Amino acid sequence: xxxxxxxxxxxxxxxxxxxxxxxxxxxxxxxxxxxxxxxxxxxxxxxxxxxxxxxxxxxxxxxxxxxxxxxxxxxxxxxxxxxxxxxxxxxxxxxxxxxxxxxxxxxxxxxxxxxxxxxxxxxxxxxxxxxxxxxxxxxxxxxxxxxxxxxxxxxxxxxxxxxxxxxxxxxxxxxxxxxxxxxxxxxxxxxxxxxxxxxxxxxxxxxxxxxxxxxxxxxxxxxxxxxxxxxxxxxxxxxxxxxxxxxxxxxxxxxxxxxxxxxxxxxxxxxxxxxxxxxxxxxxxxxxxxxxxxxxxxxxxxxxxxxxxxxxxxxxxxxxxxxxxxxxxxxxxxxxxxxxxxxxxxxxxxxxxxxxxxxxxxxxxxxxxxxxxxxxxxxxxxxxxxxxxxxxxxxxxxxxxxxxxxxxxxxxxxxxxxxxxxxxxxxxxxxx
Ligand code: COA
Numbered sequence: 001x002x003x004x005x006x007x008x009x010x011x012x013x014x015x016x017x018x019x020x021x022x023x024x025x026x027x028x029x030x031x032x033x034x035x036x037x038x039x040x041x042x043x044x045x046x047x048x049x050x051x052x053x054x055x056x057x058x059x060x061x062x063x064x065x066x067x068x069x070x071x072x073x074x075x076x077x078x079x080x081x082x083x084x085x086x087x088x089x090x091x092x093x094x095x096x097x098x099x100x101x102x103x104x105x106x107x108x109x110x111x112x113x114x115x116x117x118x119x120x121x122x123x124x125x126x127x128x129x130x131x132x133x134x135x136x137x138x139x140x141x142x143x144x145x146x147x148x149x150x151x152x153x154x155x156x157x158x159x160x161x162x163x164x165x166x167x168x169x170x171x172x173x174x175x176x177x178x179x180x181x182x183x184x185x186x187x188x189x190x191x192x193x194x195x196x197x198x199x200x201x202x203x204x205x206x207x208x209x210x211x212x213x214x215x216x217x218x219x220x221x222x223x224x225x226x227x228x229x230x231x232x233x234x235x236x237x238x239x240x241x242x243x244x245x246x247x248x249x250x251x252x253x254x255x256x257x258x259x260x261x262x263x264x265x266x267x268x269x270x271x272x273x274x275x276x277x278x279x280x281x282x283x284x285x286x287x288x289x290x291x292x293x294x295x296x297x298x299x300x301x302x303x304x305x306x307x308x309x310x311x312x313x314x315x316x317x318x319x320x321x322x323x324x325x326x327x328x329x330x331x332x333x334x335x336x337x338x339x340x341x342x343x344x345x346x347x348x349x350x351x352x353x354x355x356x357x358x359x360x361x362x363x364x365x366x367x368x369x370x371x372x373x374x375x376x377x378x379x380x381x382x383x384x385x386x387x388x389x390x391x392x393x394x395x396x397x398x399x400x401x402x403x404x405x406x407x408x409x410x411x412x413x414x415x416x417x418x419x420x421x422x423x424x425x426x427x428x429x430x431x432x
Contacts, residue, residue, distance in 0.1 A: 004131025007171045015043035015178045021151045024051055027079070027116035029145035030058040031123070032270040034185045035138025037155035039178055040121040041065045048076040057115060059103070059140065059334065060084045060272075062185055070095040081106060081115075081141075082334030083325075091331040100378070103239060103269075103337040104296035107144035117145040123184070124154040124169065125162040131171040136163025136281055136289040137184065138270040143167065143291045151175045159184045161281035165267075165288030187272045189222050189243055195358045196223040198392040203310060203354050204228055206388070206395075210258035212304040212348075214238040214341045215245060216311035217333070220356040224310050228253055235259035237304050239296055239337040241268035241287070246277050249286070256286070261303040269295040296340040302347030309341035309353045313380065314361075315368045318407040318426055320386035320398045321379050322355055329376025342385045346399070352388060355381060359391040359415040367418035369410050371425040389413065407431045 018040060022028065028044075030036045036058065044056070045066030052075060056067065059082040067076040068086060070093065079097040080087045090096030099115060109115040122142050124133035133154055135142055146152050146169055153176045154169065192200075196219050204227035207213070212235035213228075215221045225244035228234065235256040236245055245266070248254040256264050269292045271281060281287055294300060301307060313324035314332060325333045345353035357368050369391070373379070387399040389410065396409035407426045411419050426432040 004127060004171045007131070008127055008177065011171070011174055011177045013176050013178060015039040016047070018153045018176045018178055019043050019047045021153065021175060022051065022054060022119055025053050026118040027055040027057055028119040028121055029110065029117045029142060029149065030056055030121050031135065031138030031142040032059040032140045033062050033138065033272045034187065035123050035135065035142070035270060036061065036063060037121040037123050038063060038182065039155050039180045040153060041067070044076060048072050051075045055079045057081060057099070059336070061086045062187065080334065082336055083331050084333070088332065098331055100335065102335055102339050103292045104298065104340040105293070106141040107291050107293040110141055110144040110148055117148045119151045119153070120145045120149045121153050122155070123160050124156050125160040126156055126158055127171060128162065132168045134160070134162040134167050135169060136161055136165070136167045136271070139165065139167035139289045140269050140292045144293070146173055153178065155180050157181060157184065159278065161278050162283055163281045163287060163289045164283070164285060165290045166294065167289040183275060184278050186274050190219040192219055192223045192226070195392045196220050199356050199358070199390050200224040200227045202390050202395050203356065206352055207231060207308050208306065209233055211235070211306040211308045212237050212259050214301070214307065214309040214344070215240070216309070216338060216341070217336060218312035220312050221310045233258045235304065236266035236268070237261070237295070237301055237307065238268050239270070239292065239341070241266070241271045241277070243273040243277050246273065246280055260305050267295055292337070296337045298340050298343035298347055301341060301344035302351065304348055306350040307345045307348035308351065309345040311338045311341060311355055313355050313357045315370055315373065315377070316355065316357065316389060316410065317370055317373045318410055318422070318431055319383045319403060320389065320406050320410070321373060321383050322381040322386065323373045323377035324380035326376070326378040328374040331378065335380045338380050339385065342381050346385060346387065354388045354390055355386060356390045359393055359413065364415060364417065367414055367422065369414040369418070369422065371422060371429060404432055
């Protein structure tokens with residue numbers, strides 16, 4: 001009889017054997033960050049010389065696997081949907097590919113075949129008695145890929161939480177299973193200095209009790225979280241759940257009680273944090289993990305009244321165009337959900353979208369507020385969407401403002417050493 005337990009036994013194999021399911025030319029979809037499947041990616045790395053033209057597509061690869069190797073990129077090549085430390089150098093050197101995207105749209109692109117998905121390698125929780133696994137560390141685009149792929153291989157690990165939400169895969173959808181038991185990779189909070197704290201204090205002053213938060217990626221969004229411990233009845237509708245959000249739950253600042261959309265529930269699409277966070281996610285009715293076409297859809301996320309989105313950028317020009325993900329043409333990260341949540345907060349009644357950045361880089365030698373973005377810069381948030389911009393010198397509010405007003409607002413929050421130069425350049429460009 002094909003009970004879930006019988007099917008489990010039939011589909012159980014080794015990581016090395018599972019590689020036989022991959023064909024030359026396949027694209028393998030791997031979920032975001034720590035939801036990647038270490039045993040499967042290690043086996044792929046070991047056997048990479050036997051393959052031709054296999055691609056591995058992922059947001060934020062965290063492990064430095066052997067296949068991330070320029071010498072064997074014709075065998076197995078990484079395709080970044082968002083660069084991180086493991087892939088950035090390859091992206092800048094050209095042996096890691098890049099597909100620009102809004103996170104909210106990746107599932108649909110997979111569904112429509114624009115991003116190919118013949119194979120899925122994902123971490124998963126142990127199976128429940130009804131035959132379901134949870135892929136709650138990263139439902140992101142992986143649920144869409146599972147529905148589309150020829151081959152689905154799950155790496156079942158007892159340290160992966162069984163999360164609730166739309167992140168469950170039935171044994172009948174799975175081609176093969178491998179088991180592992182290593183702890184899920186932990187990612188610590190970034191170091192937060194006085195500049196980040198100053199920016200965070202400005203943002204925190206704008207956040208009213210009862211607001212719903214999206215917390216983006218990088219040091220400053222996490223610094224903001226630390227300034228919110230005295231707030232009341234905050235809610236969470238975000239892309240990434242991390243230890244910062246967990247600390248707000250623990251101190252009682254997050255209750256989700258005043259959310260008007262999905263009240264009582266925290267919503268996210270992937271997790272990145274500590275073992276404590278992963279334990280918190282296990283069978284916790286307070287949290288739901290959903291695919292990114294749900295969490296990040298600007299229309300759905302914008303149904304939360306008083307949605308506050310906090311996201312970081314690397315540089316911004318005097319019109320308010322944000323180069324959040326590259327330094328000139330050199331890629332650094334990706335759009336992720338930045339543009340999605342800026343738009344969501346703009347739609348939300350009482351919503352506020354914050355873009356945060358230190359005023360300078362490289363020991364105050366470079367202004368991050370610039371007259372024009374460096375050639376090749378990838379624009380993540382457009383001039384039409386930008387609203388609040390925050391540095392350690394204050395807050396610029398740009399939505400509804402003219403080009404000259406924007407330039408004045410942004411120059412007023414630039415580092416004082418660069419303000420006259422920025423003003424002169426703006427005058428030469430006939431902006432002021
Ligand atoms: N010129 C030269 N170097 C610059 C620079 C500039 N204009 N701006 C930043 N840098 C350097 C910094 O000095 C720093 O270098 P260091 O690591 O040697 O100190 C590095 O670039 C990173 O800058 P930092 O401000 O510390 O970035 P961060 O770690 O806080 O991360 C990003 C910010 C890149 C993650 C963020 O901008 C991003 O990816 N945004 C898009 C994605 C997003 O917002 N998603 C939201 C949903 S999760």
